[in-house]
Amino acid sequence: xxxxxxxxxxxxxxxxxxxxxxxxxxxxxxxxxxxxxxxxxxxxxxxxxxxxxxxxxxxxxxxxxxxxxxxxxxxxxxxxxxxxxxxxxxxxxxxxxxxxxxxxxxxxxxxxxxxxxxxxxxxxxxxxxxxxxxxxxxxxxxxxxxxxxxxxxxxxxxxxxxxxxxxxxxxxxxxxxxxxxxxxxxxxxxxxxxxxxxxxxxxxxxxxxxxxxxxxxxxxxxxxxxxxxxxxxxxxxxxxxxxxxxxxxxxxxxxx
Amino acid sequence: xxxxxxxxxxxxxxxxxxxxxxxxxxxxxxxxxxxxxxxxxxxxxxxxxxxxxxxxxxxxxxxxxxxxxxxxxxxxxxxxxxxxxxxxxxxxxxxxxxxxxxxxxxxxxxxxxxxxxxxxxxxxxxxxxxxxxxxxxxxxxxxxxxxxxxxxxxxxxxxxxxxxxxxxxxxxxxxxxxxxxxxxxxxxxxxxxxxxxxxxxxxxxxxxxxxxxxxxxxxxxxxxxxxxxxxxxxxxxxxxxxxxxxxxxxxxxxxxxxxxxxxxxxxxxxxxxxxxxxxxxxxxxxxxxxxxxxxxxxxxxxxxxxxxxxxxxxxxxxxxxxxxxxxxxxxxxxxxxxxxxxxxxxxxxxxxx
Numbered sequence: 001x002x003x004x005x006x007x008x009x010x011x012x013x014x015x016x017x018x019x020x021x022x023x024x025x026x027x028x029x030x031x032x033x034x035x036x037x038x039x040x041x042x043x044x045x046x047x048x049x050x051x052x053x054x055x056x057x058x059x060x061x062x063x064x065x066x067x068x069x070x071x072x073x074x075x076x077x078x079x080x081x082x083x084x085x086x087x088x089x090x091x092x093x094x095x096x097x098x099x100x101x102x103x104x105x106x107x108x109x110x111x112x113x114x115x116x117x118x119x120x121x122x123x124x125x126x127x128x129x130x131x132x133x134x135x136x137x138x139x140x141x142x143x144x145x146x147x148x149x150x151x152x153x154x155x156x157x158x159x160x161x162x163x164x165x166x167x168x169x170x171x172x173x174x175x176x177x178x179x180x181x182x183x184x185x186x187x188x189x190x191x192x193x194x195x196x197x198x199x200x201x202x203x204x205x206x207x208x209x210x211x212x213x214x215x216x217x218x219x220x221x222x223x224x225x226x227x228x229x230x231x232x233x234x235x236x237x238x239x240x241x242x243x244x245x246x247x248x249x250x251x252x253x254x255x256x
Numbered sequence: 257x258x259x260x261x262x263x264x265x266x267x268x269x270x271x272x273x274x275x276x277x278x279x280x281x282x283x284x285x286x287x288x289x290x291x292x293x294x295x296x297x298x299x300x301x302x303x304x305x306x307x308x309x310x311x312x313x314x315x316x317x318x319x320x321x322x323x324x325x326x327x328x329x330x331x332x333x334x335x336x337x338x339x340x341x342x343x344x345x346x347x348x349x350x351x352x353x354x355x356x357x358x359x360x361x362x363x364x365x366x367x368x369x370x371x372x373x374x375x376x377x378x379x380x381x382x383x384x385x386x387x388x389x390x391x392x393x394x395x396x397x398x399x400x401x402x403x404x405x406x407x408x409x410x411x412x413x414x415x416x417x418x419x420x421x422x423x424x425x426x427x428x429x430x431x432x433x434x435x436x437x438x439x440x441x442x443x444x445x446x447x448x449x450x451x452x453x454x455x456x457x458x459x460x461x462x463x464x465x466x467x468x469x470x471x472x473x474x475x476x477x478x479x480x481x482x483x484x485x486x487x488x489x490x491x492x493x494x495x496x497x498x499x500x501x502x503x504x505x506x507x508x509x510x511x512x513x514x515x516x517x518x519x520x521x522x523x524x525x526x527x528x529x530x531x532x533x534x535x536x537x538x539x540x541x542x543x544x545x546x547x548x549x550x551x552x553x554x555x556x557x558x559x560x561x562x563x564x565x566x567x568x569x570x571x572x573x574x575x576x577x578x579x580x581x582x583x584x585x586x587x588x589x590x591x592x593x594x595x596x597x598x599x600x601x602x603x604x605x606x607x608x609x
Contacts, residue, residue: 185464224468247405
């Protein structure tokens, strides 16, 4: 289980692996998850394999679509990480074929182009999630884990990290009983970060899930909104919960 | 046609002259003959003349028709050459197949456009492949640096270098994404949605983004006018357009400055205007602002983040929606991006369907 080291200075944390994670929320079933990684670029495939193995997943790697098709037919995987551009059968055709054969294994698509058409095509073809390249490895791992959990547990209505509470039904946020006023955008941002508490959220992922932008606007929209949100939830309280992971993104987490 | 009409009038005038001159001529003739009876010579004369007129007219019309028919391929060639641009080079002109000089000219013309077309296609292919090929090493580099950050033994200074490199990789990835989008758009590979979109709703949403962007920059963003407008278009791309323009209006502003958003509807047209205070754009560089990688004067561009493709993308989104975009600027005064978009008369009805 990945864990983040405690913050060293305001808002910015350094990020490293920590093997003895007492907060690990993952159950035993996740640890035994079997994942198929389909990626023709050998180095990328190796990185993804290593990162997933570090999470305790069993990982199989295929470098082309035909091999992957044969593998997916014979082995019941818990999740598939699928690159779109592949030699032989491309990712989208493979995905369509899987769905036609009623193989409902959750699929995370990887694509070199962060194109909206490709995302829509992928989701239409039956993908469960989509990640444009270059992706944050930690985020890929988090999304694969979420795919494995899919359907297993229902979304809680009240989210809580330390003494920060967010009621998703009344859309009320409070910390230590003090009501925090949020704009619509800040609320969605906080909900997204709290639903993935403890996991790094990359800027692209935040733009996609909170703003529904699948393009990079080339602006610091995410950063300024995170800063405003931090003002509201962290400025008057201790400990700080919303952290910047330099070069990668943001995370909400309870200090360990 | 005019010529035929002229000839007919001339003939009529000649005929009248002959008939009217007749009584005088008859008077001079011997009394044995009836005054009412025309002379055989006159009948021949009239008959001959009457047949000349249609013959001449027919010959002229025929000549005109033959000429038109002969020159038709030339006209077609001229029109085709006029309409030719980099997007329709692939459509060859229809050939007559007669093997004459004009047919040969069409053949040569088609061969020339085909060569140009393949040159353009190769250029686009190259850019598409290049962007894919660039993304792969970027992904590997990103993953490698990310793994590096996980190493506890990394000293703070090294850590900062790695983090800064990660930022640069993400910036490069953005440029590659934008270039891919522009290339694909140019190649006609980007399909735009066409649904009823409330432009005023999108603008209010963009205002929220503009406000959050402008606050740290010490700039205030206001919505000055917002008529209700429904257009047919791609919601996603229109949001991208608005954010692009708002982002520019904040970036090229000054502390204490203003960003104003306006949306007006005039009959079949929506006019969107996003203005900002700031240094303004000198008139001589205005025509270049939509060019890829153009970022105003060099000294200023260093201070402004971005890849210089935003306005190129904005222009593509607007033209793909059948609209127009221009920038008006008074140096030191207000700089405005003015977007005109067509409003279909039945857009409001389509919204409910």
